[in-house]
Amino acid sequence: MRLVPGATIGILGAGQLGRMLAMAAARLGLKSHVFAPDADAPAFDVAAAKTVAAYEDEAALARFAEAVDVVTYEFENVPIACAEFLSERRPLRPNARALALTQDRLPEKTFLQDIGLETAPFLAIEDAGALIRAVASLGRPSILKTRRFGYDGKGQALVREGSDLAALFRGLGTEPTILEGFVRFEREISIIAARNLDGDFAAYDLCENEHERHILARTRVPAAVQPATEAAARDIARQVIEALDYVGVLAVELFLVRDYDGAERLIVNEVAPRVHNSGHWTIEGALTSQFEQHVRAIAGWPLGATTRLGAIEMRNLIGEEAANWPDILAQPELRLHLYGKVEARPGRKMGHVTRIRPGS
């Protein structure tokens, strides 16, 4: 099913990604109907219609499905029951399988290995005894992670020399966990790619990312990598996107490892079935933004050109950093983006700033 201008995109989730998706949709003459439980969320300010309800509220979901032409989501923790309920009524793009696989680290990593991609070694942990055996197998340091609802470093604990494994296991509560082997990466990289209903594929130039306290701090494009690495990343994205029969924009987070002979190698960290923070530079730094690309893909339209317009640096504004907006505005070449969040909690993504050096 292909949309025509004037049609309505249903967006699950009303954070900054939904906000930027809704604006991209509006630019193309589409309406957005945003569904989220928190009335105060950023995307509602730019949406033509909104539903404030729980993702479990089937009556509200049924009305939402009636009101929209296609459903998409801005976050991977949409309850699968919600995704399946909606996908019986309207096209859900990306599909529910992409959600199910990426919202749980165990099937996600299993899927990635099954299609031949390299990930960190991992073992599922069912109890404290399994943790002891897994640490013996994967060594220290290694990382104990909840299988679900982890983002920005939440739900993770480093297993060091001398760590009390029983305490670490108790600390992550009653959640199912996995233990991941520690990857001695040189740098963190991501690739943002898209596939549309016709199976066309397009990827942006590789992004080089720096995290601070597990939260993305800065993205630079182009990434300073060997040409073979750029090609390998595109291949990885293409394999993931095709194996999932994916429609929309998807991000693959990668570790860049340098082998003893100096060669670069990519290890897949995780897959985000959505537009991604490391792709925010595309709003002004590429001919087609990742948000427009996602809208084009889920609308059944052709993909846009991913041509980069210059050398880019994107910096996130986390928590109180957003209070520096006057200094940022005073630098006329910086592009300020604020998400309209009222409370600048520590670790909260409040906005971002992009610098383009045109033509380079």
Next chain:
Amino acid sequence: MRLVPGATIGILGAGQLGRMLAMAAARLGLKSHVFAPDADAPAFDVAAAKTVAAYEDEAALARFAEAVDVVTYEFENVPIACAEFLSERRPLRPNARALALTQDRLPEKTFLQDIGLETAPFLAIEDAGALIRAVASLGRPSILKTRRFGYDGKGQALVREGSDLAALFRGLGTEPTILEGFVRFEREISIIAARNLDGDFAAYDLCENEHERHILARTRVPAAVQPATEAAARDIARQVIEALDYVGVLAVELFLVRDYDGAERLIVNEVAPRVHNSGHWTIEGALTSQFEQHVRAIAGWPLGATTRLGAIEMRNLIGEEAANWPDILAQPELRLHLYGKVEARPGRKMGHVTRIRPGS
């Protein structure tokens, strides 16, 4: 009064200009409250709040003023009583004088001549006898224009050899009119400029415009003009903007005349106290779009860089031309903008398309 993120901009008018202003405001963390009489208008889809009421409805205007921090407008025909009512309650940017001068051709042209700028010769027409005397003075061809509410060629009649002056005069109804001498221009040019609360001035590169049936069809940037002409246009924009103590984005439409010696000369056609169709290319073609620039100016913030990112062609989609959206989307390097208007009436601006050739 300077805004802080989270503040609300009140926008009078809900057409495509208001729509693009509201999106620029949202990107900067500001909310928009759009006020317009037509519930179905394009800007409402991307506004955090809306009022559907007549510009004469003082109760609605008073509530609107209460709800916003600054008021701006997307069209120059805001009733002066409405502008003055609001400006007593909230900062109105640009000011009511800019509105009053530009919504009536007689004071507009008088103002332009008073500050030393060249316009077409003109005479006010009070009655059919005055028209006969004015045509004797300004010659044929000349153009009879209503003083108010003229746009896209509406309210104009060409006075040719043999034209029946009494019939022409009757044809424009009971509206006050002026007769303008005919300018044998070579090309049509516009300049988009901005001034903020601190008096800082910034202008974009000159735009070269082609009209079809009196409606803007295409804009090309850079304009192929002599460097002295580019400088002269900037000086004209600066003179106008400073004489009006103007805050916001303003467009000056200019005729480029070639003198017998080959020199280029600029004649001011009209001033638009708002963002302008010939500046739509700045959305992806300049570091700061005209919409963001206007928001920055009226917010009391620093202006952004007007740096152009490539060679630009912007084409309007008028009426049924918008039905070509699939062909436009199929060209991945084109940027499609649709305004969300349901009915494609002849002459109606439905969207536009921008092509950037990066770096040139």
